[in-house]
Structures are given as structure tokens and as C-alpha cells.
Amino acid sequence: MGYREIPLRDDFTLDVDAFAEAEENVVIANPNAPTGLCVGVDDVRRIAQAQPGRLVVVDEAYVDYGNRSCACLLGECPNLVVVQTMSKSRNLAGAHVGYALASAEVVSDLNDAKSSFDPFNLSAPTMAIGVAAMGDTDYLQECCDRVIAERERVTDGLRARGFELTDSHTNFVFARRDGLDAKAWNAGLRERGVLARHFDAPRTRDWLRVTIGTRDEMDAFLAATDGVLAELGL
Structure with a gap:
């Protein structure tokens, strides 16, 4: 799969204008690794709404350490996909549990794609661990x-x-x-x-x-x- 990288600015911050102008699907690590910097919800909204025909995927692996999740934008940005993991703040790296938050249409497409190659990617014990972790706020x-x-x-x-x-x-x-x-x-x-x-x-x-x-x-x-x-x- 072909891709191109949009460089960070000299101060390691995200070039919001460049991401907003990109016509391809985009993936943003927010907060970023290894810089630790994050981009605000308003900037992500701008990126998502600038090109509504493409997907904007926001990887929030580290979101619980002081950033605001972009999941609050899902109702107004149907092309937004927010992905999170339990490997960081929930201390479950060995379980390999992650999830995506998106519109019903996008989730349906994701499930179809998953079912086409590996419908059983999580075991029942792993799912039980994930559910328990989500409840222990x-x-x-x-x-x-x-x-x-x-x-x-x-x-x-x-x-x-x-x-x-x-x-x-x-x-x-x-x-x-x-x-x-x-x-x-x-x-x-x-x-x-x-x-x-x-x-x-x-x-x-x-x-x-x-x-x-x-x-x-x-x-x-x-x-x-x-x-x-x-x-x-x-």
C-alpha cells in the first residue's frame, strides 16, 4: 500500500494546514510518539471536515495521560475513526487489546474487513479481561x-x-x-x-x-x- 509522510514542523508540532489539504486518508498519532506532543480537538475537527470524502484515523494510544479524546467529534465527523489501546494506561500490553470508535457505517465496513481474514482475532478470556479493564475506571x-x-x-x-x-x-x-x-x-x-x-x-x-x-x-x-x-x- 502506497503512502506519503507529512513532516512535522520544526518544533515537532503537527502541520494542520497540510493535513487539512491532503486528499488521501490520513492517520494521526495523537499524542505523538516520540515527541509526546498533541493536537487539539478543534484542529482535528478542521482536518476531518476539510475533506469529508476521506477517512481521518486518530491513534490515541496515549490519550489518557493528559489529552482530550477526539471521540467527542464522532457525532459531527462521520469520516473520523478514533483508535485506542489497552496496552498503555490500562497496563494490558500482553493482552493485545485495542478498539476503534467510528460511525455505524465505518464500523460495519471494519467488521466486514476483519471477517474476511480473521474473525476470531480475540479469545473469550482476552475479551473478558478487556471488558473488566474498561469497567475499572x-x-x-x-x-x-x-x-x-x-x-x-x-x-x-x-x-x-x-x-x-x-x-x-x-x-x-x-x-x-x-x-x-x-x-x-x-x-x-x-x-x-x-x-x-x-x-x-x-x-x-x-x-x-x-x-x-x-x-x-x-x-x-x-x-x-x-x-x-x-x-x-x-
Whole structure:
């Protein structure tokens, strides 16, 4: 299947004008990975309504960490499809459960497509786990609140150490520091038992993505970062 990419702006924000003008079906990760940035509901509405003859798919894998879901637009944007997963905020990565929210017509088409190649993609136990997880909203909120609070603490800690970070709405931070080679930072963390993610591409090679864990884990990350900075004389 052919596709084309619409680059993010220099500040990693979504080019809303370019997406609104595109005549093809479009897919938007909102919030984005690895930048952690999100686009607002009004901008998604504009993109969807600009070309009503094409589908606009919004991937909301990280939506529970501080962003507003675009599911509120389904009543006015019949070409909108919102997809979510239970692998992140609901802690069910091993279950591989996800779902789509869309108009009845689009859902019918999706079911027809699914039935044509794999009508039994979820087992009965997996579906039962998913239903139970959807009902446990208190646990979901507790987990998200904990991650958001720790994300803000780590963000403050890195900024105090001279790092620049994006305004993350996810369960990770995306950070860089002048004079610090991100690949060397990543290697230094690994030597100290901390795993992060480096994307060695032209626009992201100066940045590191760090997933938010427990307070103890993030203290270990900050301490390891201090060790790397000291070792490099920064």
C-alpha cells in the first residue's frame, strides 16, 4: 500500500494546514510518539471536515495521560475513526487489546474487513479481561495520575539540569541538552542499568525518549544521568 509522510514542523508540532489539504486518508498519532506532543480537538475537527470524502484515523494510544479524546467529534465527523489501546494506561500490553470508535457505517465496513481474514482475532478470556479493564475506571485514574505526577517531577528535574523537553502528554519524556550527544547519553545510561530509547534520525538524533516508571526507577534514571554528565564534564 502506497503512502506519503507529512513532516512535522520544526518544533515537532503537527502541520494542520497540510493535513487539512491532503486528499488521501490520513492517520494521526495523537499524542505523538516520540515527541509526546498533541493536537487539539478543534484542529482535528478542521482536518476531518476539510475533506469529508476521506477517512481521518486518530491513534490515541496515549490519550489518557493528559489529552482530550477526539471521540467527542464522532457525532459531527462521520469520516473520523478514533483508535485506542489497552496496552498503555490500562497496563494490558500482553493482552493485545485495542478498539476503534467510528460511525455505524465505518464500523460495519471494519467488521466486514476483519471477517474476511480473521474473525476470531480475540479469545473469550482476552475479551473478558478487556471488558473488566474498561469497567475499572478508578484503577485507570490512579495509574494515570501517578504517571503524570512522576512525569512532571522528572521534567522539572531534567530542566534543572539544563535539559530541553517537549510538553509531553504521554507516559514518557522527550529530552535533549546542548553539548550532550544523545547517543552517548543513552550508552551511559545503559552502562548504569537504565534503558531509554534513542532515534538515530536527522531530526531526532539529539533527543532521547525516556519512559516514566516508578519513583525509585526515575530516581535511578536521574542519578544515572548525573553520572553521565559528570563523566563527560558537563
